Amino acid sequence: MAEPLLDIQGLKTWFKTDDGLVRAVDGVDLRIDRGETVGVVGESGCGKTVTARSVLKLIDMPPGRFEAGRILWQGRDLIPLDDAEMNKIRSREIAIIFQEPMTSLNPVYSVGEQIAEVIELHQNLSRKQALVGAADMLKLVNIPNPERRVHDYPHQFSGGMRQRVMIAMALSCQPKLLIADEPTTALDVTIQAQILELMQEMKERFGMAIMLITHAMGVVAETAQRVVVMYAGKVVEEAPVGALFGNPRHPYTQGLIRSIPRVDRSAGQQARLESIPGTVPSLLDPPPGCRFAARCKYAMEICTQAIPPLKEVAPGHKVACVL
Amino acid sequence: MSEKEALLSVHDLKKHFAVSGGIFSREVDRVYAVDGVSFDIAAGETLGLVGESGCGKSTTGRCILRLIEPSSGEVWFKGTDVRKMDGTALRALRRDMQIIFQDPYASLNPRLTVGAIVGEALTIHNLAKSRREHEDRVVQLLETVGLQPDHLRRFPHEFSGGQRQRIGIARALAVEPKLIVCDEPVSALDVSIQAQVINLLEDLQEKFGLTYLFIAHDLSVVEHISTRIAVMYLGRVVEIAPSRELYDTPLHPYSEALLSAVPIPDPTVKRQRIMLQGDVPNPIRPPSGCHFHTRCPIAKPDCATRVPELRESKPGHWVSCHYRG
Ligand SMILES: Nc1ncnc2c1ncn2[C@@H]1O[C@H](COP(=O)(O)OP(=O)(O)O)[C@@H](O)[C@H]1O
Ligand SMILES: Nc1ncnc2c1ncn2[C@@H]1O[C@H](COP(=O)(O)OP(=O)(O)O)[C@@H](O)[C@H]1O
Ligand code: SF4
Ligand code: SF4
Ligand SMILES: [Mg+2]
Ligand SMILES: [Mg+2]
Numbered sequence: 001m002a003e004p005l006l007d008i009q010g011l012k013t014w015f016k017t018d019d020g021l022v023r024a025v026d027g028v029d030l031r032i033d034r035g036e037t038v039g040v041v042g043e044s045g046c047g048k049t050v051t052a053r054s055v056l057k058l059i060d061m062p063p064g065r066f067e068a069g070r071i072l073w074q075g076r077d078l079i080p081l082d083d084a085e086m087n088k089i090r091s092r093e094i095a096i097i098f099q100e101p102m103t104s105l106n107p108v109y110s111v112g113e114q115i116a117e118v119i120e121l122h123q124n125l126s127r128k129q130a131l132v133g134a135a136d137m138l139k140l141v142n143i144p145n146p147e148r149r150v151h152d153y154p155h156q157f158s159g160g161m162r163q164r165v166m167i168a169m170a171l172s173c174q175p176k177l178l179i180a181d182e183p184t185t186a187l188d189v190t191i192q193a194q195i196l197e198l199m200q201e202m203k204e205r206f207g208m209a210i211m212l213i214t215h216a217m218g219v220v221a222e223t224a225q226r227v228v229v230m231y232a233g234k235v236v237e238e239a240p241v242g243a244l245f246g247n248p249r250h251p252y253t254q255g256l257i258r259s260i261p262r263v264d265r266s267a268g269q270q271a272r273l274e275s276i277p278g279t280v281p282s283l284l285d286p287p288p289g290c291r292f293a294a295r296c297k298y299a300m301e302i303c304t305q306a307i308p309p310l311k312e313v314a315p316g317h318k319v320a321c322v323l
Numbered sequence: 324m325s326e327k328e329a330l331l332s333v334h335d336l337k338k339h340f341a342v343s344g345g346i347f348s349r350e351v352d353r354v355y356a357v358d359g360v361s362f363d364i365a366a367g368e369t370l371g372l373v374g375e376s377g378c379g380k381s382t383t384g385r386c387i388l389r390l391i392e393p394s395s396g397e398v399w400f401k402g403t404d405v406r407k408m409d410g411t412a413l414r415a416l417r418r419d420m421q422i423i424f425q426d427p428y429a430s431l432n433p434r435l436t437v438g439a440i441v442g443e444a445l446t447i448h449n450l451a452k453s454r455r456e457h458e459d460r461v462v463q464l465l466e467t468v469g470l471q472p473d474h475l476r477r478f479p480h481e482f483s484g485g486q487r488q489r490i491g492i493a494r495a496l497a498v499e500p501k502l503i504v505c506d507e508p509v510s511a512l513d514v515s516i517q518a519q520v521i522n523l524l525e526d527l528q529e530k531f532g533l534t535y536l537f538i539a540h541d542l543s544v545v546e547h548i549s550t551r552i553a554v555m556y557l558g559r560v561v562e563i564a565p566s567r568e569l570y571d572t573p574l575h576p577y578s579e580a581l582l583s584a585v586p587i588p589d590p591t592v593k594r595q596r597i598m599l600q601g602d603v604p605n606p607i608r609p610p611s612g613c614h615f616h617t618r619c620p621i622a623k624p625d626c627a628t629r630v631p632e633l634r635e636s637k638p639g640h641w642v643s644c645h646y647r648g
Contacts, residue, residue, distance in 0.1 A: 043513035043514065043515065043516075044513055144601075158602045160602055161602065188375035188376055188540065188603070189375070189540070189542070189581065189584045189585055190375065190580060190581060190584045190599045191375075191602065192584065192586075193584040193586075193596060193598060194598060194599075196586075197596075197598065215513065215514070216586065217514070217588040218543075218585065218586030218587055218588045219586050221586065221587065221588045221589055221590045222586045222587070222590070241590045242590055242591070245588065245589055245590050245591075246590075246591070255515060256514060256515060257588060259514050259515050259517070259518035260514055260518075260543065260588050261518075261521070261543040261544050261546065261547035261548075262543060262547075262587065262588070262589075263542055263543040263546045263547075263570060263582065263585050263587065264570075264587055264589075264592060266567055272522060272525070273518040273521055273522055273547070274518065275515060275516075275518035275519040275522055276515035276518075276519075277519075279483045279485065279486075279516065280513075
């Protein structure tokens, strides 16, 4: 197998808080190949964002720290790299976009200036040339009147348009990997459809890989080739998208899929939703053994004794469950 | 549906907010938040109200309960005009109609115990004769929504999002209402918890014969829980139909696009997606004629000048479009 683009191995990112140690990411393995879209799903607080931010080392340390593991980027571990080296990776190789673009756009500079800055850094162009490039980028992401809009400030754009600006900025460095952390969660469904289509178009055009983080199972079903399911700081299942939805093996994944109301099913087909009892456990002193045990209808004595490892049950399909 | 059968009947409801500005704080603009909404809800049914953010769903819900005063229009509840009620009548109305919100935390007083929050309405409406009866009733309400009796003395911050929503539901149930306006009650919850709360709402409806106005932007959730659905766009209802019929044969081009945009959690399902261009326009200066004409894939020139009426195209299926239905 070719060397993966990104290969996270046994990553533990913990936070020291007044209440104790939060094991936000607690032994995560995650691989992304060139040009591939990998969906990372799970309920809130399961460690998706911390995993994503760890890759770019955007975690405040302290309170955070890398307790264990490696983050191999094209074979090279990012964890030991210093800020200068990481900045090169951030501006040229891996880009990230967030749920709320306002938090990563500077309100006092025009969007054109902000995109131009990325282009200048990446392509060694003059400011003037870079500004022209910025307008081209806005055009690429289908923002109407790009030559005029480059001079506008972030607050003059709607939520959907701001996310387009973020994508334009992310693509300006022609990254090999785009990390998209809940990019459409704050958007209305018709705007979400536009943004997902845009991401797909850009991926085909530039051949980049995408790590798509979302809690929306429908979004991953429609966009990802492979899916990683996280629960309480750990990966519990990983599979090609067809196998994950067609034959989910982990009781948590099964519960997640069955608890979603389906607009394409009649009330007769889905009279009552299946629900998972209880709530996600605290990551402060997580329970020993399988972290899903307290909510799992198949839980047995052995489940609480040791953490079940992620095992391959079919080609490319891995599950962390004793069943 | 005739007005006699309807528990709630809304006619041409409007709510315009003044936007003031300038040094004298004069009204400089108007938000046409709700701009002529009409629908009926029969006793025991769930009417879903869907549409993208800012289309006026919450404002409609609040006007019905008179938490805000409508600018014009009529709201009939059990044959009485809600807009004409005052004093005692309004207090009685607050027993009959309750509301639960998206963010249970913001709607629960953090300084009160769960027992006090749930019991407050019992006191206001004199619904318990003794202290004992009061406490028994609160415990019973907590159990009804799946909480423990010993949760009584705890504070809202000690609960998870799903549990807080249960507290909000218990509070609404305390006065034995007939109608509950559910304003995005599961939108902030994770899917597994969302399913718990949806199931609870369905159980309670059956047990107490409740009627719901269920507001949400998530079409899958609304389709699942509703008997009928009203689709809103920029302050107006564009289509009303039985839930299944709306999904199978949407008539309005907006409903059609909205439904086709919902991602389906099944990679084997491939659908034709109708992409809408552009953003939802600003309700301060909504487009003339049919509000949807700026984004409508089948708009004709006269759509910009003529306002379409909501009319019954098939029995029970209402649509507001010049060229569909
Ligand atoms: N800076 C921090 N300090 C302490 N705990 C944190 C910090 N950042 C994240 N966490 C905790 O880590 C866990 C995982 O968070 P996150 O990765 O944001 O979840 P997700 O993105 O899956 O919703 C949560 O319990 C969160 O509270
Ligand atoms: N108190 C208010 N003052 C001014 N505008 C308001 C007020 N409340 C709501 N609006 C506006 O009215 C429109 C409809 O809002 P809302 O009913 O909350 O929509 P929805 O619930 O469908 O998202 C929005 O444009 C909103 O900004
Ligand atoms: S290991 Fe045990 S508790 Fe965990 S998911 Fe599997 S069966 Fe359930
Ligand atoms: S009235 Fe015209 S613009 Fe409005 S939905 Fe119908 S065709 Fe489209
Ligand atoms: Mg997150
Ligand atoms: Mg609302």
